[in-house]
Amino acid sequence: MKAKKAIQIIFATTIFLLLLLSPLLYYSYSEEHYKTQMQKNNVYETIPEADEYATNIIGFLKGQNELKGNYTENEISHMHDVKRLYNAASIIFYVSILAITALILLGIKRKEKKEYYTTPLIKGSIALLAFNLLIILLATFFFDTLFTAFHEIFFPMGNWQFPPNKTLITLLPEQFFINTTQKIFLTSTMLGITTLLTTMYIRKK
Numbered sequence: 001m002k003a004k005k006a007i008q009i010i011f012a013t014t015i016f017l018l019l020l021l022s023p024l025l026y027y028s029y030s031e032e033h034y035k036t037q038m039q040k041n042n043v044y045e046t047i048p049e050a051d052e053y054a055t056n057i058i059g060f061l062k063g064q065n066e067l068k069g070n071y072t073e074n075e076i077s078h079m080h081d082v083k084r085l086y087n088a089a090s091i092i093f094y095v096s097i098l099a100i101t102a103l104i105l106l107g108i109k110r111k112e113k114k115e116y117y118t119t120p121l122i123k124g125s126i127a128l129l130a131f132n133l134l135i136i137l138l139a140t141f142f143f144d145t146l147f148t149a150f151h152e153i154f155f156p157m158g159n160w161q162f163p164p165n166k167t168l169i170t171l172l173p174e175q176f177f178i179n180t181t182q183k184i185f186l187t188s189t190m191l192g193i194t195t196l197l198t199t200m201y202i203r204k205k
Helices: 002-028 030-038 049-061 073-112 117-155 167-171 174-204
Strands: none
Touching: 002 073, 002 117, 002 174, 030 049, 030 174, 049 073, 049 167, 073 117, 073 167, 117 174
């Protein structure tokens, strides 16, 4: 029983992580998203070659190229820290996919009933929706505080604060992060709702 409960917890956790990380990685690596946000924030008026910067940043985060542009040492150092976070997120994402695949194959081998699959899907989706609701509320009313807390936790060296005239701030102003955060968590929430409703429908059949 303990082993079965542990499997269910791992299964639900991987569902949670996949539903959360999928939109995070999608929007973070989407050139179209960057271009749309830069257009909204009038970035092209200050940096006409902003598209080239965006392509370079995405490639850098993916490990495909080095960072190029008019950056200071602190900006470059910060971006390397950001890249390490994205590397960790990508590893967790793909490990979660492998874990779910292994758990599904295990369920097939054991000829488990559909509750083996639906229970963690429901629990993972509900946990995600609760988490997202909390983050959306905090981001709506306390974005600056949340933004600062996030950076102080993951960038304790303090190399994430720059004057407003620096390249990174011009390319990716605060509104970029507000809009991106909203998109990530709204998309994740829609995925969670879809997963939950679909699973509940299958379970009742």
